[in-house]
Amino acid sequence: MHVYGTASVNEEGNLEIGGVDTLELASHFGTPLYVYDVELIRERAKGFKKTFEKLGVQAQVAYASKAFSSIAMIQLAKEEGLSLDVVSGGELYTALKADFPKERIHFHGNNKSVEELEMALDHEIGCIVVDNFSELSLLEELCSSRGQKIAILLRVTPGIEAHTHDYILTGQEDSKFGFDLLNGQAERALEQSLNSDWIEVLGLHCHIGSQIFETTGFILAARKIIGQLKNWHQSLGFDSKVLNLGGGFGIRYTKEDTPLPASVYVEEIVTEVKKQLQDSELNMPEIWIEPGRSLVGDAGTTLYKVGSEKDVPDIRKYLAVDGGMSDNIRPALYDAKYEAVLANRPLEDPEETVSIAGKCCESGDMLIWDLPLPKAGRGDILAVFCTGAYGYSMSNNYNRIPRPAVVFAEKGEARLVIRRETYQDLVQFDVPLQEAIKNK
Ligand SMILES: Cc1ncc(COP(=O)(O)O)c(C=O)c1O
Numbered sequence: 001m002h003v004y005g006t007a008s009v010n011e012e013g014n015l016e017i018g019g020v021d022t023l024e025l026a027s028h029f030g031t032p033l034y035v036y037d038v039e040l041i042r043e044r045a046k047g048f049k050k051t052f053e054k055l056g057v058q059a060q061v062a063y064a065s066k067a068f069s070s071i072a073m074i075q076l077a078k079e080e081g082l083s084l085d086v087v088s089g090g091e092l093y094t095a096l097k098a099d100f101p102k103e104r105i106h107f108h109g110n111n112k113s114v115e116e117l118e119m120a121l122d123h124e125i126g127c128i129v130v131d132n133f134s135e136l137s138l139l140e141e142l143c144s145s146r147g148q149k150i151a152i153l154l155r156v157t158p159g160i161e162a163h164t165h166d167y168i169l170t171g172q173e174d175s176k177f178g179f180d181l182l183n184g185q186a187e188r189a190l191e192q193s194l195n196s197d198w199i200e201v202l203g204l205h206c207h208i209g210s211q212i213f214e215t216t217g218f219i220l221a222a223r224k225i226i227g228q229l230k231n232w233h234q235s236l237g238f239d240s241k242v243l244n245l246g247g248g249f250g251i252r253y254t255k256e257d258t259p260l261p262a263s264v265y266v267e268e269i270v271t272e273v274k275k276q277l278q279d280s281e282l283n284m285p286e287i288w289i290e291p292g293r294s295l296v297g298d299a300g301t302t303l304y305k306v307g308s309e310k311d312v313p314d315i316r317k318y319l320a321v322d323g324g325m326s327d328n329i330r331p332a333l334y335d336a337k338y339e340a341v342l343a344n345r346p347l348e349d350p351e352e353t354v355s356i357a358g359k360c361c362e363s364g365d366m367l368i369w370d371l372p373l374p375k376a377g378r379g380d381i382l383a384v385f386c387t388g389a390y391g392y393s394m395s396n397n398y399n400r401i402p403r404p405a406v407v408f409a410e411k412g413e414a415r416l417v418i419r420r421e422t423y424q425d426l427v428q429f430d431v432p433l434q435e436a437i438k439n440k
């Protein structure tokens with residue numbers, strides 16, 4: 001068995017996370033249950049920060065809160081001295097509720113609404129990552145009408161095709177995100193911003209994709225951007241204070257995945273930036289990164305209770321669990337692969353191969369195909385690893401299934417940080433026909 005993060009097997013032979021027995025967690029908090037190993041998140045955050053410190057580079061490590069946003073999670077990011085990437089009014093609201101330092105909040109998104117931009121301006125957050133011309137003009141208008149200045153990064157698409165799933169690629173030319181670097185859009189956006197009385201351009205941003213296992217894409221992106229920065233220094237007198245190279249650092253979901261240590265991504269990015277800046281008149285910019293998955297992904301485990309089973313003779317055995325695509329849509333959406341063990345017998349040798357089905361009314365609601373497992377049946381607890389990123393944050397109420405609870409486990413203690421939804425929660429926004437107000 002691969003030991004994920006600080007997960008271990010205790011004297012009772014049960015899987016333990018953050019020093020807490022997962023069977024106790026399942027019986028106390030119910031299932032499905034997302035369990036986070038808090039120490040591992042802290043370790044990952046420190047790992048990124050220390051690498052920058054070791055290299056003597058000014059940096060910000062911004063947690064991409066889309067991976068998992070909750071008040072407790074944002075408080076944890078604050079405790080670890082991270083910055084924060086938010087991508088919607090809802091994520092910003094969560095950050096504000098968590099009392100996250102406003103100056104370290106960066107606001108992303110390809111279609112921020114007027115209300116969202118106003119919210120960011122009201123709270124004077126650190127910067128807005130401007131994605132397109134219409135947003136740039138809108139922001140300028142808002143700032144000028146309020147008499148308020150704002151710091152921005154310009155998100156550029158460097159024309160890099162990272163090796164990952166098509167749906168999570170973002171740095172290629174044909175992308176809905178950012179100003180294209182090669183066709184002159186980025187230069188026009190920079191000129192427009194530099195000419196504005198209301199906008200201070202801190203620098204450039206790019207994010208080439210997610211779940212990336214190589215450094216090549218980041219290096220090429222840095223090279224292309226710095227190449228442009230040199231031109232813009234000559235032509236526009238622009239000196240970028242910040243270079244944000246996004247997130248996307250891959251993690252190990254299964255043995256097929258071979259991620260690099262976070263330090264390697266950081267070291268190679270910094271080395272390339274320094275190399276490209278040699279003999280130029282540009283100052284070394286602050287390097288910002290935005291990891292989401294690599295901070296919280298393998299720190300999360302989902303506990304499910306096994307229910308029905310179905311044998312299709314000579315074809316396959318299905319074991320159904322009490323969750324599925326409602327709490328983890330990634331297998332259905334990206335064909336994502338996961339590993340799992342029985343929480344009550346993690347070290348027992350597999351006896352059969354089973355496929356783990358979710359309980360949603362979709363044939364595509366399969367969590368894991370062909371998983372070797374000891375004989376398991378109704379009542380057993382299945383622990384699916386590496387569900388900490390884009391699990392809860394992409395969960396939904398399909399089939400009116402309530403969202404699971406989230407627990408933080410650390411040093412032998414478990415804290416409920418998001419309570420389980422109830423059936424009452426599910427109908428809270430419904431208006432019965434007889435009460436519905438007619439719009440004449
Ligand atoms: C702009 C931006 N920054 C950061 C991230 C975080 O990516 P990841 O969770 O792969 O680190 C994403 C998601 O892909 C993103 O779109």
Ligand SMILES: N[C@@H](CCCC[NH3+])C(=O)O
Pocket residue numbers: 066168210211330389390
């Ligand atoms: N949600 C995706 C990644 C996209 C991240 C946001 N740009 C995943 O689960 O892998």
